[in-house]
């Protein structure tokens with residue numbers, strides 16, 4: 001039954017119940033009719049539709065699962081992307097799975113199907129509303145939440161700030177935080193009783209600090225120095241926001257956010273002013289933290305923006321001009337407005353929202369990518385040693401290699417691409433159908449939600465061969481014949497919504513890794529250690545990834 005028929009049924013039932021009440025004051029009959037309709041709707045949603053009426057009910061897939069939660073428990077309790085990978089192995093390249101309250105999700109694996117959803121017909125397959133609402137609250141109402149024409153204009157305006165020349169000018173800004181990280185790790189190891197044995201570090205935490213410092217510097221020209229100063233205002237507010245979305249809080253957070261109208265309500269000034277009310281209920285307390293952190297981050301963004309507006313001359317050729325992304329956006333806006341009064345101009349508010357978007361989209365993702373790469377190298381000493389052989393001579397000549405030098409390191413490229421393939425920091429995303437159309441020969445009704453199964457595509461044996469799930473950097477020296485850069489690896493997805501920060505993230509990862517591997521050796525922290533990816537939006541290590549780190553004994 002379509003949503004229109006359902007709401008029509010509800011409307012006429014309540015009118016009928018109202019009439020009975022009015023005409024006969026027969027409260028019990030009205031209640032009976034209402035509860036009967038409610039029971040029918042629940043029965044329809046949970047049983048009738050998924051088992052007997054859904055037009056895609058014949059597609060292969062796992063059993064419908066729990067009558068209320070469907071396959072949701074398997075997804076939330078499993079490792080990100082792994083249940084979906086098992087379904088594809090068992091049922092083939094088109095899979096139907098039922099989530100909570102009977103909501104269906106489809107997986108399409110073939111490149112042509114994904115191309116249609118992500119590239120050629122992207123306007124008809126936007127990010128679903130629930131996803132945009134949640135992203136908006138936690139990662140700003142910026143590029144991640146706009147769609148259609150608004151997205152086209154915003155993206156066109158922002159692309160130059162992420163272009164290769166802009167990134168080449170920025171690479172040097174990575175090195176203050178990187179050097180600070182190297183010095184901190186070195187001095188902590190040196191202060192151990194047996195420095196030669198190295199020290200165990202929670203590597204995810206350190207990667208999170210260094211990437212926060214880098215993104216704040218390169219995206220807004222703002223110095224957090226979270227490696228030394230955990231009490232920096234922005235770092236603190238942002239850390240609270242992240243903690244609020246982890247562990248038990250994440251499930252609670254999602255459960256609250258999907259209630260219709262909640263995200264809109266939480267954006268209101270009223271909700272912020274009365275945030276302390278939420279602390280009276282244990283399960284709602286994280287909302288107070290969310291509102292507080294968001295407010296603080298927005299205040300800081302407003303200050304940063306005001307400074308940029310004062311400081312940014314229009315002349316983009318000015319070599320002294322600030323090179324961070326936000327300064328580039330402010331300068332581009334001034335220049336466009338001076339050239340053409342009617343040009344698209346991003347509002348102050350939209351520019352401010354990008355602070356959250358860059359933090360939300362660019363920080364944890366890069367930190368996870370780095371942490372997983374260190375994990376994979378700790379478990380593959382041969383690849384690690386080969387990488388050290390490659391980076392050491394370069395760093396001995398110049399400890400701050402530029403964009404080109406980093407890009408030319410062949411084995412570093414293989415290691416980073418392979419790590420992002422097997423353990424993609426964003427393992428999955430979603431799209432929804434805005435129209436009814438055929439995809440891979442299946443008639444997909446409007447309103448259908450799709451899993452875009454990034455991790456599954458990246459490790460699909462049909463494309464990558466029998467060892468698809470293994471970390472083997474040398475495969476990038478001899479790629480499979482069928483390899484297609486926009487469909488064989490979806491780590492940054494493809495099409496107009498593909499990650500705008502892709503090249504920035506890759507070059508940043510390379511700069512951090514080259515310096516780390518030239519200075520330290522990495523090993524698992526204990527025998528039998530296994531990777532523990534979370535099932536969250538960004539696939540971080542649950543255990544913060546302890547690794548044993550030793551100083552490189554002798555520079556080669």
Ligand code: HEM
Nearest residue numbers: 143361362365366369425426429492493497499500501505
């Ligand atoms: C290894 C690091 C990163 C990974 C794996 C990653 C992955 C992704 C993915 C999968 C998407 C698409 C999400 C979707 O459509 O549902 C995306 C979008 C996006 N990413 Fe990244 N990202 C990374 C780093 C960055 C960085 C450093 C920035 C910016 C400073 C950034 C900014 C964005 C933005 C703004 C979007 C939305 C693009 C649009 O819709 O036009 N990302 N990213």
